[in-house]
Amino acid sequence: DAGVTQSPTHLIKTRGQHVTLRCSPISGHKSVSWYQQVLGQGPQFIFQYYEKEERGRGNFPDRFSARQFPNYSSELNVNALLLGDSALYLCASSWGTGAPRTQYFGPGTRLTVL
């Protein structure tokens, strides 16, 4: 069975640009979460979506936005990129949200902002 997939794997952007990252969850999983992992740190929660609705938002500026599609895939958008946005962006999927369930992580998208 396919795990969580993310695209692209690597991305280089310049300051001020915007970026769209994509994620497809494990088949049957309805919840997708996004995390930012800066080098040397643990992942930080950005968003959670379930059944196309936002269920949680971390402490990130409004430049970050996301959405979930009817097939449960998801996009993370970041506008007006800053150097500090350089990080590994991880997508995780789980079956639901009722009780905290194990999240399965994708390979990540490494974003470099120059």
Add this chain to the structure above:
Amino acid sequence: ELKVEQNPLFLSMQEGKNYTIYCNYSTTSDRLYWYRQDPGKSLESLFVLLSNGAVKQEGRLMASLDTKARLSTLHITAAVHDLSATYFCAVALWNTGNQFYFGTGTSLTVIP
């Protein structure tokens, strides 16, 4: 805000030795997760601990949870080089759905 702290941050140990990684968290939770991350890779789920006193073992790794002390441990027995990686604990709260709060990570290097 929930805080999750791990120690040590860095651990260098010889093959064959035993050691324990500690994970402390700041608020009540009865679900604790351990993940492994190899350099440049994503996170691999190792253990899910669902209740006070829970103990899980897989190979040379054993994880336990004490919800009263808000403490989880990851014990490494007779370390081998293949265990070299960064280990994260994560806590989820019921009232935040499936939002995970990750610890700072412990970078483990096993020396032959």
